[in-house]
Amino acid sequence: MALKSLVNVSHAGLLFNDDWTRSEVSHYARYFITAALFLVLIISRRERYPNLPRLNPKKGMEFTWRARLLDYMGRSRELLSEGTRQFADKPYKLYTELGDILVVPNKYAEELKSVRALDFSESASDATHGYVPGLNPFTTEPGFIAVIQNYLTKALVSLTAPISLEASKALRDVFTDSKEWKEVTPDDIMLVVSRMSSRIFMGEELCNDEEWIRESAQYVSAAFQGIFELSQWPRAMRPVVHWFLPRFGEIRQRLRRCRAVLQPHVDRRLAAKAAAGAGGGPTPRYNDSIEWFARELRPDHDPTNMQLSLTLVAVHTTTDLLTQTMMDIAKHPEILGPLREEAVSVLRSDGLKKSAFQKLRLMDACFKESQRLRPVMLAYFRRFAKEDVKLQDGFVIKKGTQIAMDGRAVLLNEADYPEPLRWDPYRFLRMRETAGGAAANKAHLVSASDKHVGFGHGIHACPGRFFAANELKVALAHVLLKYDWKLPTDATDLPPTVVGSSYMLPYGVKFLVARRQEELDMDAMEC
Ligand code: HEM
Secondary structure, X not given: OOHHHHHHHHHOOOOOOHHHHHOOOOHHHHHHHHXXXXXXXXXHXXXXXXXXXXXXXXXXXXXXXXXXXXXXXXXXXXXXXXXXXXXXXXXXXXXXXXXXXEEOOHHHHXXXXXXXXXXXXXXXXXXXXXXXXXXXXXXXXXXXXXXXXXXXXXXXXXXXXXXXXXXXXXXXXXXXXXXXXXXXXXHHHHHHHHXXXXXXXXXHHHOOOHHHHHHHHHHHHHHHHHHHHHHOOOHHHHHHHXXXXXXXXXXHHHHHHHHHHHHHHHHHHHHHHHHHHHHOOOOOOOOOHHHHHHHHOOOOOOXXXXXXXXXXXXXXXXXXXXXXXXXXXXXXXXXXXXXXXXXXXXXXXHOOOHHHHHOOHHXXXXXXXXXXXXXXXXEEEEEEEOOOEEOOOOOEEOOOOXXXXXXXXXXXXXXXXXXXXXXXXXXXXXXXXHOOHHHHHOOOOOOOEOOEOOOOOHHHOOOOHHHHHHHHHHHHHHHHHHEEEEOOHHHOOOOOEEEOOEEEOXXXXXXXXXXXXXXXXXXXXXX
């Protein structure tokens, strides 16, 4: 069978383009892809849970899952809500970009939250194809999370002031000091977040290295596009198909370029340490993640992969929540006054300390509310069962199953959140003040709980949330005091973007910003 018709059968030309048609694909590859396709057909007929209902079964003459996958990619929000409505408290099967998954009801969240046999990293790496050469930064090394928990979070005490300084410089460059309205996009906001994060990830010397900023941003952009392209192929074919997709050549080349930029810096550090050791002088000390990884990971770890991994988990997610919250505030400008008053009052009395930013309670509540209404993932608690897991009611999650839960069923639950679709900046502030004990603690932005799963839940809940919360508040404090912002008329009512399990900023969102006279000069403040 000709390659073109084979691809058309499996993908209806979705990924079929001129590059592919022109490319020289060997006969061997044709046979290999044919064999792989048959394997997919066979595998796709094997049901792991024959007695459980399926929300999106194949229709009529559908031999592969392609049509169901495409349907899920565009309608995941409706499908997940439909699943929760139809199957309420029962698990059901759903075909998604993660493959064939088991959607588990939220009632199991507490019981499953600490089960070690349910792995997150394997599930995440599979969803982002971390097994594909060039996407290696999407697979993290053992020890990566320990670096976040034991070094990054602790460094916030000493590094909050430098992060604030970097925010100030980045905003001056990106938002500018112009008092005229100026257009700003999420990419601009990402530049600010990226510079703030790099200050702590890479240290003072490297955080403004333009070559690194450019090369790493281009790698990340190409990688995300590649992930999206490959997600549209059946899971069993992905380990082979990427070799034939032009995008993946580009991704691998961009990764090599990142390595070429970063490695000389790492080598210079090693040389400086070796020279100090040989000469008996003091060993240079660095307080950044390049150093932390060197201490905690295997000696042969790849520093470039680790930096890109950090960027991938940290920068996009933080930019996303900052931008979403700025959008929500722009739609409710009456909250600007109280937010500014809080920032001025707390920072004036406490200075640029980590503890001061923890006292910004209204701001904390705004971020949490924005995250409640649009978390980054629709299907949360994504886990891969490394062993059979038996639940108290007798249900068994079988080894090899990919599970997920419907996050919006938790976040929009009317019993916990009256008027669940309304953005209420005081909602979590009221909860802190009126609910006692544990319930009050659950109202904090950094609290990952069964009531708010924006940062996930259980032993794999986001370990970077303390860092993210600090960075978000530093950034928003600067923006609040120094800028007015609004949504231009063509960006006031844009719907969020849904691509499979990802729930993203509206396509085309932008702001108009203008410099204002701040009540308090954060740059001149004592640390
Ligand atoms: C607003 C910003 C962020 C959001 C919304 C976010 C969200 C999430 C979510 C939903 C998960 C999955 C948790 C689960 O399934 O239970 C996760 C995991 C993770 N996040 Fe974040 N994250 C953010 C920032 C960060 C930052 C700044 C870092 C690192 C500095 C980070 C590092 C990680 C890591 C390493 C994991 C995997 C945890 C594991 O395997 O156990 N995240 N994050």
